[in-house]
Amino acid sequence: MxxxxxxxxxxxxxxxxxxxxxxxxxxxxxxxxxxxxxxxxxxxxxxxxxxxxxxxxxxxxxxxxxxxxxxxxxxxxxxxxxxxxxxxxxxxxxxxxxxxxxxxxxxxxxxxxxxxxxxxxxxxxxxxxxxxxxxxxxxxxxxxxxxxxxxxxxxxxxxxxxxxxxxxxxxxxxxxxxxxxxxxxxxxxxxxxxxxxxxxxxxxxxxxxxxxxxxxxxxxxxxxTRYCSREVLELRFGPDRHELAADKLRDFPAERAEVLADRILLYVTDGDDALAAVRSTGLEPLTSLVRRGTLEDVFLRLTGRRLED
Missing domain, CATH: 3.40.50.300 (P-loop containing nucleotide triphosphate hydrolases)
Incomplete structure (x- = not known):
């Protein structure tokens, strides 16, 4: 030991x-x-x-x-x-x-x-x-x-x-x-x-x-592995569309969703498939990013805050 x-x-x-x-x-x-x-x-x-x-x-x-x-x-x-x-x-x-x-x-x-x-x-x-x-x-x-x-x-x-x-x-x-x-x-x-x-x-x-x-x-x-999905889809919308997009994605079939001040995070198994599903609802993000889960995602889930808050 x-x-x-x-x-x-x-x-x-x-x-x-x-x-x-x-x-x-x-x-x-x-x-x-x-x-x-x-x-x-x-x-x-x-x-x-x-x-x-x-x-x-x-x-x-x-x-x-x-x-x-x-x-x-x-x-x-x-x-x-x-x-x-x-x-x-x-x-x-x-x-x-x-x-x-x-x-x-x-x-x-x-x-x-x-x-x-x-x-x-x-x-x-x-x-x-x-x-x-x-x-x-x-x-x-x-x-x-x-x-x-x-x-x-x-x-x-x-x-x-x-x-x-x-x-x-x-x-x-x-x-x-x-x-x-x-x-x-x-x-x-x-x-x-x-x-x-x-x-x-x-x-x-x-x-x-x-x-x-x-x-x-x-x-x-x-x-x-314990607290995050395999992939995360980050979506950014214009300031005039952010709240509307958040409301529209509230019931999106993701493991979890986080609405931040500047972007929306969807925790999913396949980010590309999730992005296609988002677009099928009529939403078109200004930018999108598919990435792996990180410790920051774990932190958001456990505390509901970003570290710099």
């Missing part, structure tokens, strides 16, 4: 009368990538803060590396790496100095910090920018530097909050590649993300959270 690094049973977090996390159960294993998905206010951040030993549980059982995060928080944090949503780099220091200074917070010997700094800058492809000031870096480079800094203590678990928010597609793929390599080395990744393709690329398992509980849990492929 794989080694359990994080064990939670009935984990609950309350703020006054508000319950942010409501009795969730999960185990996280060494070397896996585990994702928390959910709308704002679903309880993701509160859960991550409890795992990060910066917010004590209100109720329930939580152990990390077999230890109590309240009693043994300092020892646990020494084995964690954290990549916050916003980069918190020291802009008055160089790229290299950001790692050298951060390593001192963990009480590491200077020789060890220097060696790891060189290795990590090479790992995130910033070795040629080591002497540059942070302000000179692009957004993608700053993100890679933040990841390198989080690894200076050689953590067993890396906690990532929206690791690629605001990055262009090329920079996102570079970050994904580095995170995948870390997972191959045995580092456990715990992340939140608003990008469904990111969750599919990185996560071995994930949960969809809503109102402090788990709405679903499984691998990306398992969730898509």
């Amino acid at each position: 794989p080694e359990v690094l994080v064990h939670a049973r009935g984990l609950t977090k309350r703020f006054g009368s508000f319950t942010a996390v409501d009795g969730i159960d999960f185990d996280l294993y060494r070397g896996e990538a585990f994702g928390f998905l959910g709308p704002n206010g679903a309880g993701k951040s509160s859960t991550m803060r409890m795992i990060g030993c910066v917010s004590p549980p209100t109720q329930g059982e939580l152990t990390i590396f077999g230890a109590d995060p309240v009693r043994d928080g300092a020892a646990i944090r020494a084995r964690l790496g954290v990549v916050p949503q916003d980069d918190t780099l020291d802009v008055e220091l160089t790229v290299r100095e950001n790692l050298l200074v951060y390593g001192r917070y963990f009480g590491l010997p200077r020789a060890v910090i220097r060696e790891r700094t060189a290795q990590l800058l090479d790992f995130v492809q910033l070795i040629d920018r080591a002497g540059d000031m942070v302000d000179l870096l692009s957004g993608g480079m700053k993100r890679r530097l933040t990841i390198a800094r989080s690894l200076i203590n050689d953590p067993d678990i890396l906690i990532l909050d929206e690791p690629t928010t605001g990055l262009d597609p090329q920079a996102r793929h570079v970050v994904w590649d580095r995170l995948f390599r870390l997972k191959q080395r045995g580092v456990t990744l715990i992340l939140t993300t608003h990008y469904m393709d990111e969750a599919e690329q990185l996560c071995d398992r994930l949960v969809v959270m809503d109102h402090g509980t788990f709405a679903a849990e499984g691998s990306p492929r398992e969730l898509i």
Whole structure:
């Protein structure tokens, strides 16, 4: 059996009368990538803060590396790496100095910090920018530097909050590649993300959270198979025809239909056949797209909201 690094049973977090996390159960294993998905206010951040030993549980059982995060928080944090949503780099220091200074917070010997700094800058492809000031870096480079800094203590678990928010597609793929390599080395990744393709690329398992509980849990492929049809037909109509089309398709023979502000989604077995059936009703969409089901479709079904809502 794989080694359990994080064990939670009935984990609950309350703020006054508000319950942010409501009795969730999960185990996280060494070397896996585990994702928390959910709308704002679903309880993701509160859960991550409890795992990060910066917010004590209100109720329930939580152990990390077999230890109590309240009693043994300092020892646990020494084995964690954290990549916050916003980069918190020291802009008055160089790229290299950001790692050298951060390593001192963990009480590491200077020789060890220097060696790891060189290795990590090479790992995130910033070795040629080591002497540059942070302000000179692009957004993608700053993100890679933040990841390198989080690894200076050689953590067993890396906690990532929206690791690629605001990055262009090329920079996102570079970050994904580095995170995948870390997972191959045995580092456990715990992340939140608003990008469904990111969750599919990185996560071995994930949960969809809503109102402090788990709405679903499984691998990306398992969730898509369980909660989505084989194909999805996306239809767009003009603003003056959108509501009329939605009314006309209300009883369309699909597994499920979602009417969004800008398009109508029909969940079907065969998208081309469904499009022909739509046209036979007299409706002609401005654009149509037949695609496979995705995690975003799963999210819509489970929460009724898009992630950015």
